[in-house]
Amino acid sequence: MNLFDLKSLCARLRPGPGKTNLPLLEENNRLCRALDQTRPLEDYVYTVLDTELTGLSARREEIVSIGAVRVRGLAIVPGESFSVLVRPSIPLPKTSTLIHRITPEAIAQAPPLAEVLPELIEFCKGTLIVGHHVGLDMSFLNRACRKNHGQPLANPCLDTMRMAMLWREKRTPSHYEQFNLSISYVLTDLAHEFDLPRFTAHEALGDALQTAYLFIYLAKKIAGNRPLTLRELFRAGQSWRWYM
Incomplete structure:
Protein backbone atom coordinates (compact mmCIF):
# COMPACT_ATOMS: atom_id res chain seq x y z
CA MET A 1 0.00 0.00 0.00
CA ASN A 2 1.41 3.36 -1.01
CA LEU A 3 0.60 5.68 1.87
CA PHE A 4 1.33 8.77 -0.18
CA ASP A 5 -1.93 7.95 -1.95
CA LEU A 6 -4.15 10.20 0.13
CA LYS A 7 -7.24 9.77 -2.06
CA SER A 8 -7.28 5.99 -2.02
CA LEU A 9 -6.27 5.93 1.64
CA CYS A 10 -9.15 8.24 2.55
CA ALA A 11 -11.49 6.08 0.48
CA ARG A 12 -10.43 2.99 2.42
CA LEU A 13 -10.78 4.74 5.76
CA ARG A 14 -13.87 6.82 5.00
CA PRO A 15 -16.67 5.97 7.45
CA GLY A 16 -19.60 3.98 6.05
CA PRO A 17 -23.25 4.92 6.35
CA GLY A 18 -23.50 3.75 9.96
CA LYS A 19 -23.38 6.23 12.83
CA THR A 20 -20.55 6.37 15.29
CA ASN A 21 -21.27 6.44 19.01
CA LEU A 22 -18.49 8.99 19.53
CA PRO A 23 -19.24 12.55 18.31
CA LEU A 24 -15.56 13.40 18.63
CA LEU A 25 -14.70 10.75 16.03
CA GLU A 26 -17.36 12.05 13.66
CA GLU A 27 -16.01 15.59 14.05
CA ASN A 28 -12.47 14.38 13.34
CA ASN A 29 -13.58 12.50 10.23
CA ARG A 30 -15.57 15.48 8.97
CA LEU A 31 -12.51 17.72 9.28
CA CYS A 32 -10.33 15.18 7.50
CA ARG A 33 -12.77 14.70 4.63
CA ALA A 34 -12.66 18.47 4.06
CA LEU A 35 -8.85 18.55 3.92
CA ASP A 36 -7.42 20.93 1.30
CA GLN A 37 -4.42 19.25 -0.35
CA THR A 38 -3.26 22.36 -2.21
CA ARG A 39 -1.52 24.11 0.70
CA PRO A 40 2.25 23.95 1.36
CA LEU A 41 3.44 21.25 3.75
CA GLU A 42 4.35 23.78 6.43
CA ASP A 43 0.71 24.94 6.62
CA TYR A 44 -0.56 21.63 8.03
CA VAL A 45 -0.68 20.30 11.55
CA TYR A 46 0.69 16.79 11.95
CA THR A 47 0.43 14.14 14.62
CA VAL A 48 3.52 11.94 14.50
CA LEU A 49 2.78 8.70 16.30
CA ASP A 50 4.17 5.30 17.13
CA THR A 51 2.73 2.23 18.79
CA GLU A 52 4.42 -0.64 20.59
CA LEU A 53 2.73 -4.01 20.18
CA THR A 54 2.48 -7.48 21.68
CA GLY A 55 3.55 -8.76 18.23
CA LEU A 56 3.28 -8.00 14.52
CA SER A 57 0.08 -9.79 13.50
CA ALA A 58 -2.68 -7.21 12.93
CA ARG A 59 -5.25 -9.96 13.51
CA ARG A 60 -3.97 -11.42 16.77
CA GLU A 61 -1.75 -8.87 18.50
CA GLU A 62 -2.60 -5.71 20.46
CA ILE A 63 -1.20 -2.30 21.36
CA VAL A 64 0.70 -1.93 24.64
CA SER A 65 1.80 1.71 24.35
CA ILE A 66 1.19 4.79 22.21
CA GLY A 67 3.37 7.85 21.80
CA ALA A 68 2.68 10.93 19.71
CA VAL A 69 4.08 14.42 19.19
CA ARG A 70 2.76 17.49 17.40
CA VAL A 71 4.43 19.08 14.39
CA ARG A 72 3.29 22.53 13.27
CA GLY A 73 5.05 24.75 10.73
CA LEU A 74 7.40 21.80 10.10
CA ALA A 75 8.69 22.10 13.67
CA ILE A 76 8.08 19.97 16.74
CA VAL A 77 5.81 21.77 19.21
CA PRO A 78 7.29 21.58 22.74
CA GLY A 79 4.82 20.35 25.34
CA GLU A 80 2.31 18.92 22.86
CA SER A 81 2.73 15.19 23.23
CA PHE A 82 0.73 12.07 24.05
CA SER A 83 2.12 9.05 25.85
CA VAL A 84 0.27 6.17 27.47
CA LEU A 85 0.69 2.52 28.41
CA VAL A 86 -2.17 0.24 27.37
CA ARG A 87 -3.30 -3.01 28.99
CA PRO A 88 -3.93 -5.63 26.29
CA SER A 89 -6.51 -8.38 26.66
CA ILE A 90 -3.92 -11.04 25.80
CA PRO A 91 -0.77 -12.09 27.69
CA LEU A 92 2.35 -10.10 26.93
CA PRO A 93 4.94 -12.39 25.29
CA LYS A 94 8.46 -12.39 26.69
CA THR A 95 9.85 -11.67 23.22
CA SER A 96 7.73 -8.52 23.12
CA THR A 97 9.11 -7.34 26.47
CA LEU A 98 12.66 -7.93 25.23
CA ILE A 99 12.01 -5.53 22.32
CA HIS A 100 10.20 -2.62 23.99
CA ARG A 101 11.10 -3.28 27.66
CA ILE A 102 7.47 -3.07 28.80
CA THR A 103 6.77 -5.73 31.44
CA PRO A 104 3.46 -7.34 32.43
CA GLU A 105 3.77 -5.58 35.79
CA ALA A 106 4.10 -2.18 34.10
CA ILE A 107 0.79 -2.56 32.25
CA ALA A 108 -1.16 -4.44 34.93
CA GLN A 109 -2.97 -1.27 36.05
CA ALA A 110 -2.90 0.53 32.68
CA PRO A 111 -6.21 1.38 30.95
CA PRO A 112 -7.43 -0.79 28.08
CA LEU A 113 -7.29 0.64 24.56
CA ALA A 114 -11.03 1.31 24.55
CA GLU A 115 -10.53 3.85 27.35
CA VAL A 116 -7.50 5.43 25.68
CA LEU A 117 -9.05 5.92 22.21
CA PRO A 118 -11.14 9.07 22.89
CA GLU A 119 -8.11 10.93 24.31
CA LEU A 120 -5.98 9.84 21.36
CA ILE A 121 -8.66 10.88 18.86
CA GLU A 122 -8.86 14.27 20.55
CA HIS A 149 -17.00 3.31 17.84
CA GLY A 150 -18.22 1.95 14.51
CA GLN A 151 -15.91 3.98 12.27
CA PRO A 152 -12.17 4.16 11.54
CA LEU A 153 -10.09 7.31 11.67
CA ALA A 154 -10.21 9.19 8.36
CA ASN A 155 -6.98 11.11 8.95
CA PRO A 156 -4.75 11.03 5.83
CA CYS A 157 -1.39 9.42 6.57
CA LEU A 158 2.18 10.01 5.46
CA ASP A 159 4.81 7.30 5.80
CA THR A 160 8.36 8.44 6.53
CA MET A 161 9.68 5.15 5.17
CA ARG A 162 8.12 5.97 1.79
CA MET A 163 9.40 9.53 2.02
CA ALA A 164 12.92 8.22 2.64
CA MET A 165 12.62 6.06 -0.47
CA LEU A 166 11.44 9.06 -2.47
CA TRP A 167 14.29 11.24 -1.21
CA ARG A 168 16.86 8.55 -1.97
CA GLU A 169 15.59 8.29 -5.54
CA LYS A 170 15.69 12.08 -5.89
CA ARG A 171 19.32 12.14 -4.71
CA THR A 172 20.51 9.10 -6.68
CA PRO A 173 18.02 8.33 -9.46
CA SER A 174 19.68 5.04 -10.43
CA HIS A 175 17.62 1.99 -11.32
CA TYR A 176 20.28 -0.21 -9.70
CA GLU A 177 19.89 1.38 -6.27
CA GLN A 178 16.87 -0.86 -5.64
CA PHE A 179 19.28 -3.84 -5.67
CA ASN A 180 21.72 -2.27 -3.18
CA LEU A 181 21.43 -4.56 -0.15
CA SER A 182 23.32 -2.11 2.07
CA ILE A 183 20.42 0.34 1.99
CA SER A 184 18.29 0.30 5.13
CA TYR A 185 14.98 1.98 5.86
CA VAL A 186 14.99 1.08 9.55
CA LEU A 187 14.14 4.20 11.58
CA THR A 188 17.35 4.18 13.66
CA ASP A 189 19.50 3.59 10.58
CA LEU A 190 17.92 6.54 8.77
CA ALA A 191 18.43 8.76 11.82
CA HIS A 192 22.12 7.80 11.82
CA GLU A 193 22.45 8.27 8.04
CA PHE A 194 20.95 11.76 8.15
CA ASP A 195 22.74 12.73 11.39
CA LEU A 196 19.52 13.39 13.30
CA PRO A 197 19.12 13.55 17.09
CA ARG A 198 18.78 10.05 18.55
CA PHE A 199 16.12 8.79 20.92
CA THR A 200 15.47 5.50 22.69
CA ALA A 201 14.42 2.91 20.11
CA HIS A 202 11.31 0.73 20.57
CA GLU A 203 9.82 3.18 23.07
CA ALA A 204 6.64 4.72 21.69
CA LEU A 205 7.27 8.37 22.55
CA GLY A 206 10.97 8.09 21.69
CA ASP A 207 10.17 6.55 18.31
CA ALA A 208 7.52 9.22 17.69
CA LEU A 209 10.12 11.93 18.34
CA GLN A 210 12.62 10.12 16.11
CA THR A 211 10.03 9.89 13.36
CA ALA A 212 9.11 13.57 13.77
CA TYR A 213 12.74 14.65 13.23
CA LEU A 214 12.95 12.34 10.21
CA PHE A 215 9.70 13.67 8.77
CA ILE A 216 10.76 17.31 9.10
CA TYR A 217 14.16 16.56 7.55
CA LEU A 218 12.66 14.67 4.60
CA ALA A 219 9.85 17.16 4.00
CA LYS A 220 12.37 19.99 3.70
CA LYS A 221 14.78 17.97 1.58
CA ILE A 222 12.11 16.78 -0.84
CA ALA A 223 10.69 20.31 -1.15
CA GLY A 224 14.08 21.84 -1.85
CA ASN A 225 14.05 25.61 -2.29
CA ARG A 226 10.39 26.00 -3.14
CA PRO A 227 7.08 25.44 -1.35
CA LEU A 228 5.82 21.88 -1.79
CA THR A 229 2.10 21.23 -1.49
CA LEU A 230 0.57 18.14 0.01
CA ARG A 231 -0.92 17.28 -3.38
CA GLU A 232 2.51 17.51 -5.02
CA LEU A 233 3.96 15.16 -2.43
CA PHE A 234 1.02 12.84 -3.01
CA ARG A 235 1.67 12.87 -6.77
CA ALA A 236 5.40 12.30 -6.26
CA GLY A 237 4.57 9.25 -4.19
CA GLN A 238 2.18 8.00 -6.88
CA SER A 239 4.86 8.20 -9.55
CA TRP A 240 7.51 6.52 -7.43
CA ARG A 241 8.39 3.19 -9.00
CA TRP A 242 9.75 1.03 -6.18
CA TYR A 243 7.22 -0.67 -3.97
CA MET A 244 7.77 -2.99 -1.05
Whole structure:
Protein backbone atom coordinates (compact mmCIF):
# COMPACT_ATOMS: atom_id res chain seq x y z
CA MET A 1 0.00 0.00 0.00
CA ASN A 2 1.41 3.36 -1.01
CA LEU A 3 0.60 5.68 1.87
CA PHE A 4 1.33 8.77 -0.18
CA ASP A 5 -1.93 7.95 -1.95
CA LEU A 6 -4.15 10.20 0.13
CA LYS A 7 -7.24 9.77 -2.06
CA SER A 8 -7.28 5.99 -2.02
CA LEU A 9 -6.27 5.93 1.64
CA CYS A 10 -9.15 8.24 2.55
CA ALA A 11 -11.49 6.08 0.48
CA ARG A 12 -10.43 2.99 2.42
CA LEU A 13 -10.78 4.74 5.76
CA ARG A 14 -13.87 6.82 5.00
CA PRO A 15 -16.67 5.97 7.45
CA GLY A 16 -19.60 3.98 6.05
CA PRO A 17 -23.25 4.92 6.35
CA GLY A 18 -23.50 3.75 9.96
CA LYS A 19 -23.38 6.23 12.83
CA THR A 20 -20.55 6.37 15.29
CA ASN A 21 -21.27 6.44 19.01
CA LEU A 22 -18.49 8.99 19.53
CA PRO A 23 -19.24 12.55 18.31
CA LEU A 24 -15.56 13.40 18.63
CA LEU A 25 -14.70 10.75 16.03
CA GLU A 26 -17.36 12.05 13.66
CA GLU A 27 -16.01 15.59 14.05
CA ASN A 28 -12.47 14.38 13.34
CA ASN A 29 -13.58 12.50 10.23
CA ARG A 30 -15.57 15.48 8.97
CA LEU A 31 -12.51 17.72 9.28
CA CYS A 32 -10.33 15.18 7.50
CA ARG A 33 -12.77 14.70 4.63
CA ALA A 34 -12.66 18.47 4.06
CA LEU A 35 -8.85 18.55 3.92
CA ASP A 36 -7.42 20.93 1.30
CA GLN A 37 -4.42 19.25 -0.35
CA THR A 38 -3.26 22.36 -2.21
CA ARG A 39 -1.52 24.11 0.70
CA PRO A 40 2.25 23.95 1.36
CA LEU A 41 3.44 21.25 3.75
CA GLU A 42 4.35 23.78 6.43
CA ASP A 43 0.71 24.94 6.62
CA TYR A 44 -0.56 21.63 8.03
CA VAL A 45 -0.68 20.30 11.55
CA TYR A 46 0.69 16.79 11.95
CA THR A 47 0.43 14.14 14.62
CA VAL A 48 3.52 11.94 14.50
CA LEU A 49 2.78 8.70 16.30
CA ASP A 50 4.17 5.30 17.13
CA THR A 51 2.73 2.23 18.79
CA GLU A 52 4.42 -0.64 20.59
CA LEU A 53 2.73 -4.01 20.18
CA THR A 54 2.48 -7.48 21.68
CA GLY A 55 3.55 -8.76 18.23
CA LEU A 56 3.28 -8.00 14.52
CA SER A 57 0.08 -9.79 13.50
CA ALA A 58 -2.68 -7.21 12.93
CA ARG A 59 -5.25 -9.96 13.51
CA ARG A 60 -3.97 -11.42 16.77
CA GLU A 61 -1.75 -8.87 18.50
CA GLU A 62 -2.60 -5.71 20.46
CA ILE A 63 -1.20 -2.30 21.36
CA VAL A 64 0.70 -1.93 24.64
CA SER A 65 1.80 1.71 24.35
CA ILE A 66 1.19 4.79 22.21
CA GLY A 67 3.37 7.85 21.80
CA ALA A 68 2.68 10.93 19.71
CA VAL A 69 4.08 14.42 19.19
CA ARG A 70 2.76 17.49 17.40
CA VAL A 71 4.43 19.08 14.39
CA ARG A 72 3.29 22.53 13.27
CA GLY A 73 5.05 24.75 10.73
CA LEU A 74 7.40 21.80 10.10
CA ALA A 75 8.69 22.10 13.67
CA ILE A 76 8.08 19.97 16.74
CA VAL A 77 5.81 21.77 19.21
CA PRO A 78 7.29 21.58 22.74
CA GLY A 79 4.82 20.35 25.34
CA GLU A 80 2.31 18.92 22.86
CA SER A 81 2.73 15.19 23.23
CA PHE A 82 0.73 12.07 24.05
CA SER A 83 2.12 9.05 25.85
CA VAL A 84 0.27 6.17 27.47
CA LEU A 85 0.69 2.52 28.41
CA VAL A 86 -2.17 0.24 27.37
CA ARG A 87 -3.30 -3.01 28.99
CA PRO A 88 -3.93 -5.63 26.29
CA SER A 89 -6.51 -8.38 26.66
CA ILE A 90 -3.92 -11.04 25.80
CA PRO A 91 -0.77 -12.09 27.69
CA LEU A 92 2.35 -10.10 26.93
CA PRO A 93 4.94 -12.39 25.29
CA LYS A 94 8.46 -12.39 26.69
CA THR A 95 9.85 -11.67 23.22
CA SER A 96 7.73 -8.52 23.12
CA THR A 97 9.11 -7.34 26.47
CA LEU A 98 12.66 -7.93 25.23
CA ILE A 99 12.01 -5.53 22.32
CA HIS A 100 10.20 -2.62 23.99
CA ARG A 101 11.10 -3.28 27.66
CA ILE A 102 7.47 -3.07 28.80
CA THR A 103 6.77 -5.73 31.44
CA PRO A 104 3.46 -7.34 32.43
CA GLU A 105 3.77 -5.58 35.79
CA ALA A 106 4.10 -2.18 34.10
CA ILE A 107 0.79 -2.56 32.25
CA ALA A 108 -1.16 -4.44 34.93
CA GLN A 109 -2.97 -1.27 36.05
CA ALA A 110 -2.90 0.53 32.68
CA PRO A 111 -6.21 1.38 30.95
CA PRO A 112 -7.43 -0.79 28.08
CA LEU A 113 -7.29 0.64 24.56
CA ALA A 114 -11.03 1.31 24.55
CA GLU A 115 -10.53 3.85 27.35
CA VAL A 116 -7.50 5.43 25.68
CA LEU A 117 -9.05 5.92 22.21
CA PRO A 118 -11.14 9.07 22.89
CA GLU A 119 -8.11 10.93 24.31
CA LEU A 120 -5.98 9.84 21.36
CA ILE A 121 -8.66 10.88 18.86
CA GLU A 122 -8.86 14.27 20.55
CA PHE A 123 -5.08 14.66 20.20
CA CYS A 124 -5.18 13.66 16.52
CA LYS A 125 -8.33 15.62 15.65
CA GLY A 126 -8.20 17.15 12.19
CA THR A 127 -4.46 16.51 11.73
CA LEU A 128 -2.44 14.51 9.26
CA ILE A 129 -0.96 11.39 10.83
CA VAL A 130 2.71 10.60 10.23
CA GLY A 131 4.48 7.38 11.12
CA HIS A 132 7.31 5.11 10.09
CA HIS A 133 5.60 2.21 8.33
CA VAL A 134 2.44 3.93 9.52
CA GLY A 135 0.11 1.41 7.89
CA LEU A 136 0.90 -1.05 10.67
CA ASP A 137 0.04 1.45 13.43
CA MET A 138 -3.16 2.49 11.66
CA SER A 139 -4.31 -1.10 11.16
CA PHE A 140 -4.31 -1.63 14.93
CA LEU A 141 -5.84 1.75 15.77
CA ASN A 142 -8.57 1.50 13.15
CA ARG A 143 -9.47 -2.03 14.16
CA ALA A 144 -10.06 -0.69 17.68
CA CYS A 145 -11.98 2.36 16.40
CA ARG A 146 -14.30 0.17 14.32
CA LYS A 147 -14.86 -2.23 17.19
CA ASN A 148 -15.55 0.41 19.83
CA HIS A 149 -17.00 3.31 17.84
CA GLY A 150 -18.22 1.95 14.51
CA GLN A 151 -15.91 3.98 12.27
CA PRO A 152 -12.17 4.16 11.54
CA LEU A 153 -10.09 7.31 11.67
CA ALA A 154 -10.21 9.19 8.36
CA ASN A 155 -6.98 11.11 8.95
CA PRO A 156 -4.75 11.03 5.83
CA CYS A 157 -1.39 9.42 6.57
CA LEU A 158 2.18 10.01 5.46
CA ASP A 159 4.81 7.30 5.80
CA THR A 160 8.36 8.44 6.53
CA MET A 161 9.68 5.15 5.17
CA ARG A 162 8.12 5.97 1.79
CA MET A 163 9.40 9.53 2.02
CA ALA A 164 12.92 8.22 2.64
CA MET A 165 12.62 6.06 -0.47
CA LEU A 166 11.44 9.06 -2.47
CA TRP A 167 14.29 11.24 -1.21
CA ARG A 168 16.86 8.55 -1.97
CA GLU A 169 15.59 8.29 -5.54
CA LYS A 170 15.69 12.08 -5.89
CA ARG A 171 19.32 12.14 -4.71
CA THR A 172 20.51 9.10 -6.68
CA PRO A 173 18.02 8.33 -9.46
CA SER A 174 19.68 5.04 -10.43
CA HIS A 175 17.62 1.99 -11.32
CA TYR A 176 20.28 -0.21 -9.70
CA GLU A 177 19.89 1.38 -6.27
CA GLN A 178 16.87 -0.86 -5.64
CA PHE A 179 19.28 -3.84 -5.67
CA ASN A 180 21.72 -2.27 -3.18
CA LEU A 181 21.43 -4.56 -0.15
CA SER A 182 23.32 -2.11 2.07
CA ILE A 183 20.42 0.34 1.99
CA SER A 184 18.29 0.30 5.13
CA TYR A 185 14.98 1.98 5.86
CA VAL A 186 14.99 1.08 9.55
CA LEU A 187 14.14 4.20 11.58
CA THR A 188 17.35 4.18 13.66
CA ASP A 189 19.50 3.59 10.58
CA LEU A 190 17.92 6.54 8.77
CA ALA A 191 18.43 8.76 11.82
CA HIS A 192 22.12 7.80 11.82
CA GLU A 193 22.45 8.27 8.04
CA PHE A 194 20.95 11.76 8.15
CA ASP A 195 22.74 12.73 11.39
CA LEU A 196 19.52 13.39 13.30
CA PRO A 197 19.12 13.55 17.09
CA ARG A 198 18.78 10.05 18.55
CA PHE A 199 16.12 8.79 20.92
CA THR A 200 15.47 5.50 22.69
CA ALA A 201 14.42 2.91 20.11
CA HIS A 202 11.31 0.73 20.57
CA GLU A 203 9.82 3.18 23.07
CA ALA A 204 6.64 4.72 21.69
CA LEU A 205 7.27 8.37 22.55
CA GLY A 206 10.97 8.09 21.69
CA ASP A 207 10.17 6.55 18.31
CA ALA A 208 7.52 9.22 17.69
CA LEU A 209 10.12 11.93 18.34
CA GLN A 210 12.62 10.12 16.11
CA THR A 211 10.03 9.89 13.36
CA ALA A 212 9.11 13.57 13.77
CA TYR A 213 12.74 14.65 13.23
CA LEU A 214 12.95 12.34 10.21
CA PHE A 215 9.70 13.67 8.77
CA ILE A 216 10.76 17.31 9.10
CA TYR A 217 14.16 16.56 7.55
CA LEU A 218 12.66 14.67 4.60
CA ALA A 219 9.85 17.16 4.00
CA LYS A 220 12.37 19.99 3.70
CA LYS A 221 14.78 17.97 1.58
CA ILE A 222 12.11 16.78 -0.84
CA ALA A 223 10.69 20.31 -1.15
CA GLY A 224 14.08 21.84 -1.85
CA ASN A 225 14.05 25.61 -2.29
CA ARG A 226 10.39 26.00 -3.14
CA PRO A 227 7.08 25.44 -1.35
CA LEU A 228 5.82 21.88 -1.79
CA THR A 229 2.10 21.23 -1.49
CA LEU A 230 0.57 18.14 0.01
CA ARG A 231 -0.92 17.28 -3.38
CA GLU A 232 2.51 17.51 -5.02
CA LEU A 233 3.96 15.16 -2.43
CA PHE A 234 1.02 12.84 -3.01
CA ARG A 235 1.67 12.87 -6.77
CA ALA A 236 5.40 12.30 -6.26
CA GLY A 237 4.57 9.25 -4.19
CA GLN A 238 2.18 8.00 -6.88
CA SER A 239 4.86 8.20 -9.55
CA TRP A 240 7.51 6.52 -7.43
CA ARG A 241 8.39 3.19 -9.00
CA TRP A 242 9.75 1.03 -6.18
CA TYR A 243 7.22 -0.67 -3.97
CA MET A 244 7.77 -2.99 -1.05
